[in-house]
Amino acid sequence: MKILNVDQIRALDQATIQHEPIAPLNLMERAAQGFVEWFAARYPNTSPIKIFCGLGNNGGDGMAIARLLLERHYTLDIYVVRYAPRESDDFMHNHRRLKLITEQVSYIELSTDIPAIRHNEIVIDAILGSGLSRPAEGIIRSTIEAINRAPATVISVDIASGLFADKPNRPDDVIIEPDHTVTFQLPKLAFVLPRNGRYVGEWHLVNIQLNKRYIDLAPTPYYYTTPHEARLLLHKRDRFSHKGTYGHALLLVGSYGKIGAAVLASRACLRSGVGLLTVQVPRCGYSVLQTAVPEAMCRPDGHQYVLTGQSEVESPAPAEYSTVGIGPGIGKAPETLAMLRELLPTLKKPIVLDADALNLLAEHRELLDILPHNSILTPHPKEFERLTQPWADDYEKLNSLQAFAKRYRVVVILKGAFTAVATPDGEVHFNSTGNPGLSTGGTGDVLTGVLTALLAQGYDSVEAAVLGVFAHGLAGDRAADQRGPIGMVASDVIDALRWD
Ligand SMILES: NC(=O)C1=CN([C@@H]2O[C@H](COP(=O)(O)OP(=O)(O)OC[C@H]3O[C@@H](n4cnc5c(N)ncnc54)[C@H](O)[C@@H]3O)[C@@H](O)[C@H]2O)[C@@H](O)CC1
Ligand SMILES: [K+]
Missing domain, CATH: 3.40.1190.20 (Ribokinase)
Structure with a gap:
């Protein structure tokens, strides 16, 4: 199985969108569904869940996941970390859809907005994904620190917020320390490198039928040996x-x-x-x-x-x-x-x-x-x-x-x-x-x-x-x-x- 870099993952999304074809929003829905199926199989009981969403497509995944979990009658507190004025289109769309079924969305702009997290809770981390372009700072950093301090089970969507997928972090970067990472279809290079162990936890692949031809042709030196291979x-x-x-x-x-x-x-x-x-x-x-x-x-x-x-x-x-x-x-x-x-x-x-x-x-x-x-x-x-x-x-x-x-x-x-x-x-x-x-x-x-x-x-x-x-x-x-x-x-x- 190939391990692709962030640019290739982005191009793979585009290839899937163009050639399947599938609307970007439906691809996000597929990703969210994949996550929720994994989650429901593992946590069939309705433990209280807190989901933290950013404003990009990782946050968009989080919004869609929140909606799907509510539909499955999970008890859920939803937070949006408002770290910037801009939101991605697909985040906005899923935010709107979520607001149609619940009024219970809270916004974190200041550290005082960060909720207390109890030990029997499950935290879903959808703050930042593979689009990370710089280390987490400001309110994102404070939220990540609060989640890391909490005694809860933490599950990251796609990749722990703050972790670079294919390049080194600085030693003092603040990164989510999840128990599980549920990622889409292919592993990321960061997942197999020893020093990242605590920023990945156990990782799991959810197949979202990304474009096979693109994957077959994508050049990469990195592979992950599956049992079948x-x-x-x-x-x-x-x-x-x-x-x-x-x-x-x-x-x-x-x-x-x-x-x-x-x-x-x-x-x-x-x-x-x-x-x-x-x-x-x-x-x-x-x-x-x-x-x-x-x-x-x-x-x-x-x-x-x-x-x-x-x-x-x-x-x-x-x-x-x-x-x-x-x-x-x-x-x-x-x-x-x-x-x-x-x-x-x-x-x-x-x-x-x-x-x-x-x-x-x-x-x-x-x-x-x-x-x-x-x-x-x-x-x-x-x-x-x-x-x-x-x-x-x-x-x-x-x-x-x-x-x-x-x-x-x-x-x-x-x-x-x-x-x-x-x-x-x-x-x-x-x-x-x-x-x-x-x-x-x-x-x-x-x-x-x-x-x-x-x-x-x-x-x-x-x-x-x-x-x-x-x-x-x-x-x-x-x-x-x-x-x-x-x-x-x-x-x-x-x-x-x-x-x-
Ligand atoms: N790879 C795939 O096949 C799919 C990806 N999806 C999701 O899309 C995510 C990638 O989405 P995006 O590219 O929108 O990126 P993110 O959601 O990771 O980040 C959003 C934006 O935040 C900004 N940003 C980056 N680092 C920051 C920092 N430290 N502080 C403040 N702002 C920062 C960047 O402008 C970035 O584009 C994936 O991780 C995944 O969750 C899924 O929706 C669908 C399928
Ligand atoms: K994340």
Whole structure:
């Protein structure tokens, strides 16, 4: 699903109005109906509601929503924040229609007009929408502050008032902090950026049949992976396939005290459909791995405690495997760095790099230039910062992510809520699965195993990254359902992996 910028959203409204065709007012009515259906399904009881409307089309939506809620017999107090002398045409029209059925519309011009909000109330925020052109000031600011102080449930129409949809706010901007945002058809970039979490809450999409052709043709680097799209990426299995069909992966993982990471990555790799798996661990990990993961072949490293790449047993060179996954638990010993230096130039196919493999790359940047193209890197934000530089805000981070993926021709998976997958072509796919329960030791090792398995099976790197991140997050969601987000551990995520 595409994520469009504000100019594109405006043009999309116009395309819908022209080509459907539909009168602007009817499009607003459709949006309001969509909101009200969502609302009525979630809040079927008539809790007291306060709705705050601005004077533009977001406020117009609010006026129409107020009318539709009154028709459904909700108890409603309606406020218009009169911050300017001008109103949009569609606001005016809906204001008039509302006044035909109720006299109970109050106007907020001074702070003393702002009502007290009680804890059992629901606040609907329709003050400012995607038309925001500058930070909220004056009476808008005071109203937003009052709503944020109130102990009520807050629901924003389209976007929290005061939040820019596709560019950074200043740190001292005053923005509604909603529990829910109900937006129209497509998500906004602001919704998937971590620092905006409190200005978005849970967000929900309401389909208002905007022009499909415009959406299909609109150029954007930003996408949001829906379950349907992720499922389309899944390769079907042929009845006559055999284990050779699904590749032979090599994992270079573990060091003394971190053989658990090797076990987790190996199990996840096997649970993600790899045909054959060989795991190279330092000698100290040999018995652990053979016992904990009997399905994997083990090639013990020549070194007792860390990886050096030298193998005690006769075995093929890493380049002969379908792919290589490297990083979980490996540490940063000089021998391991030397291994990376020797190994990288020999590899021609995309590989997966995680954890200390990334930290070694950050400390020895010349290695970045010899990464096989289309390799997948899986940093969390701190690791990514080490690979690049600190950023002032999420938009700067996003630019830096896109630039990095393009420059080194790699796929970068920046982990977090709405994990971002940046491609060598400059696209970014935000993931839709996962929960805070995944912030626990070992889940990154699991992801490396998953991705290595997908590359070994012949998925191209972008598909492997998008699908792998989705499936990993979904398994995390299932594990959280079963164990709760606090009690779940990385092994639960492996157990919950499903590929159908
Ligand atoms: N995107 C869509 O498909 C649809 C959009 N609709 C609604 O239309 C909204 C956008 O409407 P508008 O473009 O009228 O914009 P808004 O309603 O967000 O803002 C109204 C106007 O206020 C002014 N303004 C901006 N920032 C301000 C500030 N900080 N202080 C004071 N004034 C400020 C601007 O002149 C702006 O045009 C959307 O958020 C959505 O709610 C729906 O009605 C229908 C469909
Ligand atoms: K709003």
